[in-house]
Amino acid sequence: MPAQAEARALLKAIASGDAKALERLFARTETRVFRFIMRVVKNQAIAEELLNEVFLTVWQNANRYEGRSEPLTWMLSIAHNKAISTLRKKTELLGIDEEASGDLVAEEDTPDIAAQKHDKSVKIRACIAELSADHRTVLDLVYYQEQSVAEVAEVLGIPENTVKTRMFYARKKLSELLLARGMDRGWP
Amino acid sequence: MREERLEKLGERDEIEALLPWYVSDKLDAKSRARVERYMDAHPEVMAHLALAREEADATIASNEAITAPGRDALDRLRASIAAAPRRRPSADLLTQISDRFADWLAGFSPPQLALAGAVAALLVLLQAAAIGTLIMERVTAPSYQTAGGEETAGGGYELLVGFSPTATAGEITELLKRLDAVLTDGPRAGLYRLRFPDAKSGDEDRKAAIEALEQSGMVTVVLPGR
Numbered sequence: 001m002p003a004q005a006e007a008r009a010l011l012k013a014i015a016s017g018d019a020k021a022l023e024r025l026f027a028r029t030e031t032r033v034f035r036f037i038m039r040v041v042k043n044q045a046i047a048e049e050l051l052n053e054v055f056l057t058v059w060q061n062a063n064r065y066e067g068r069s070e071p072l073t074w075m076l077s078i079a080h081n082k083a084i085s086t087l088r089k090k091t092e093l094l095g096i097d098e099e100a101s102g103d104l105v106a107e108e109d110t111p112d113i114a115a116q117k118h119d120k121s122v123k124i125r126a127c128i129a130e131l132s133a134d135h136r137t138v139l140d141l142v143y144y145q146e147q148s149v150a151e152v153a154e155v156l157g158i159p160e161n162t163v164k165t166r167m168f169y170a171r172k173k174l175s176e177l178l179l180a181r182g183m184d185r186g187w188p
Numbered sequence: 189m190r191e192e193r194l195e196k197l198g199e200r201d202e203i204e205a206l207l208p209w210y211v212s213d214k215l216d217a218k219s220r221a222r223v224e225r226y227m228d229a230h231p232e233v234m235a236h237l238a239l240a241r242e243e244a245d246a247t248i249a250s251n252e253a254i255t256a257p258g259r260d261a262l263d264r265l266r267a268s269i270a271a272a273p274r275r276r277p278s279a280d281l282l283t284q285i286s287d288r289f290a291d292w293l294a295g296f297s298p299p300q301l302a303l304a305g306a307v308a309a310l311l312v313l314l315q316a317a318a319i320g321t322l323i324m325e326r327v328t329a330p331s332y333q334t335a336g337g338e339e340t341a342g343g344g345y346e347l348l349v350g351f352s353p354t355a356t357a358g359e360i361t362e363l364l365k366r367l368d369a370v371l372t373d374g375p376r377a378g379l380y381r382l383r384f385p386d387a388k389s390g391d392e393d394r395k396a397a398i399e400a401l402e403q404s405g406m407v408t409v410v411l412p413g414r
Contacts, residue, residue, distance in 0.1 A: 019269060026265060034257045039250075048257050048264075056268045057405050064402075077403045085362050124246035139208070143247035148214045149206075157367065157400025159392050161196075168197055168205035174243065185239055187204070 003028070007071035015062040022059050029072060030055075032145060033079050039140050040083035040133055050086060054079045073151040076141070080155050087133065120183065127177035135170035138163065199226070203233060207240040316375055319357060344385040345394055346413025347401070350378050355406040363404050367397055381413060
């Protein structure tokens with residue numbers, strides 16, 4: 001059975017109260033969902049707590065899953081809502097605007113990575129880490145989570161045209177950051 | 189992000205925006221054909237596929253560098269579901285609510301019932317009062333001004349929403365901020381009126397808002413407004 005069809009069958013079983021089905025769904029998807037949350041909240045303990053909340057929500061709301069979207073898309077949507085909500089609370093509490101402080105979300109350079117700064121891939125990774133959470137998230141959803149335009153729209157709760165526009169500006173910003181590091185991509 | 193919604197991309201920029209989905213093989217047939225037609229006519233765009241592939245490799249590497257959750261994650265989930273109530277399968281909303289209420293009441297002795305009933309009524313009142321504060325805050329805020337500064341009911345559209353009893357005022361505030369929505373009235377028959385003043389009145393925006401509300405886990409029902 002293909003992965004998504006299997007996930008749909010598991011959700012149906014979860015809706016009827018099958019806790020083992022929830023465990024199987026957890027085993028198949030926890031890493032993807034966890035990484036998606038981690039990329040937003042940047043904190044292992046918070047991400048683990050939110051991961052637990054996401055699957056608890058799946059357990060409690062599986063009977064409301066109508067099959068209009070793929071199970072992973074539905075779960076990423078729940079994860080996004082929880083991660084953004086947590087990030088906003090953190091921002092309000094600490095007075096830090098994550099969107100405006102790229103340095104705070106940049107991946108920390110290990111000595112090894114620092115030594116490889118000339119490497120193109122490492123530079124791109126570093127610049128992606130400097131993008132705003134909104135821009136980084138749209139890249140993650142497409143390139144890593146393999147979501148279509150319509151699915152990204154569903155996860156983020158925005159129209160499809162906004163998804164495309166956000167992707168355009170995310171890539172444009174990435175090119176600008178790379179140019180500032182001496183890497184001219186020739187676009188835009 | 190509001191400026192992104194307002195600014196419409198030209199054809200070349202839109203093709204550039206679609207390249208990530210093209211390299212990920214996640215475009216529908218129509219869009220894929222459109223990208224290919226454009227690249228046939230503008231071969232220089234072909235070179236930009238390599239840029240999208242570089243971005244894909246870097247993004248995948250960044251994600252895969254994140255260590256998996258701890259080994260106790262599954263144990264923690266088991267403990268959480270053992271402690272948490274579940275929705276009843278395939279029951280309508282009113283049945284679910286009444287069943288849950290009946291289950292809850294069944295756990296009390298008669299003297300406790302009067303107190304429990306009073307507590308339940310108080311919780312509903314407290315949530316309504318908290319949400320009522322949001323309505324007053326939003327109504328007094330100058331959020332419906334045109335470029336000329338005149339107050340107007342404006343464009344957009346409205347939806348009627350019932351909030352989950354477990355949703356806090358803070359969570360509802362964050363949801364409204366994220367959706368660029370304001371509470372304008374309620375509760376009437378348990379429903380609040382939600383306005384999306386900056387949204388276009390088209391079906392796509394409205395559908396996206398309804399789906400976002402339904403998936404927030406904070407609403408029990410969403411109905412069309414005006």
